[in-house]
Amino acid sequence: MDAIVVGAGLVGAAAALALGDAGLQVTVVEAAPPPPAPVGWDSRMYAISPGSRELLQSFGVWQQLDAARIEPVLGMEVHGDRPGARIDFDALASGVPALAYIVEGGALARALWARLAAAEHVELRIGARPQSLAIDAADATLQLGDGTILKAPLVIGADGADSWVRQAGGIAVRSRGYAQRAVVANFRTALGHGGVARQWFRADGVLALLPLPGSMVSMVWSADETHADALLDMDAATLAQAVREASAESLGALEVVTPAAAFPLQLRVAASFVRPRLALVGDAAHNLHPLAGQGVNLGFRDVRALAQTLAARGPERDVGVLPLLRRFERSRREDVAAMVAATDGLHRLFSSRLPGVAALRNAGLSLAGRLPGLKSLLAQHAAA
């Protein structure tokens, strides 16, 4: 065995498939049971970038998704909290068929797991949790809850924002609570969305309505905690009316299709993504505010970079040596830092109550909208 991947969320499952494509034998340790079969529409929707779609296509996973349940994002409208402050993005103008694709989280997880189960290079240990991690000159050794001992030259922490591997590896984490929760729900809309993702930066949080097939949208409302509680307590008709008003009536009357659920939000970034014989990917390495819809995309870019670095190691067999892992970390630092700065910066800017900041942030948004160079740079980054 060449590597142990702890965690088979979207990023861990992708890591196991990518390492297999790089010629490695992998054991996957996952605490949770397989993702359940769907009931109606999933309330967790992901904006998958064109770059992430390519990765999923290379695994043969994208092709297994039901195309009728995927919506391409053809345009984006981002509104400030003053009338007229907005920036628009357009797929055609950016030279891509779509800015992103909205996909159900459950469907993506099931398709990835189906490929994992069929992959010859992957051994799955489902319902298992590691109890201890020891790292020596030759191996990382994991002991599982049932006493099983696993040994490999490399262990990969893909076990999410509360990563056990990160803690067991003694890697510090920088964290900041946002005192916000993301409230998600799906709605049917009276007016067509035209394939456009809409987002409103408000003093009380960020509201996004992402287009879904037919006349439906997926809401992510990152709201202050008291506001999030209020949204969760509303009956369906009151919630639909609140979202209709907050979205400036842009999609007409709304009707709840999937009831509201909430997720706590915080920023957590690992001080280092690697140690000898250990690498972190996905939320285990960086857990961001979802306002840019980039967490999974960033994690998939970690996966691509790790697999490429390991595949390019030359005649050296050992995939766990620090110089090699540092190469992976260096290749990821800039992208992660840029995404942390963008999401955390926008959150701070739009949650500020300081006099003058509101006028400045709205003027900045309008100005960015009129600078085609800046706009295409932003669009290119989001597409990666």
Ligand SMILES: Cc1cc2nc3c(=O)[nH]c(=O)nc-3n(C[C@H](O)[C@H](O)[C@H](O)COP(=O)(O)OP(=O)(O)OC[C@H]3O[C@@H](n4cnc5c(N)ncnc54)[C@H](O)[C@@H]3O)c2cc1C
């Ligand atoms: C409201 C909201 C909307 C979002 N929208 C988007 C979006 O549109 N686009 C986007 O790119 N990102 C989005 N994100 C971010 C995205 O959800 C995360 O970045 C992504 O789910 C991280 O995936 P992961 O596989 O790294 O971690 P996780 O999904 O947390 O998976 C971790 C896995 O590890 C397992 N595990 C944990 N501990 C252990 C253990 N000790 N032993 C074994 N297994 C373990 C868990 O069971 C789980 O399966 C959004 C986030 C939120 C909150």
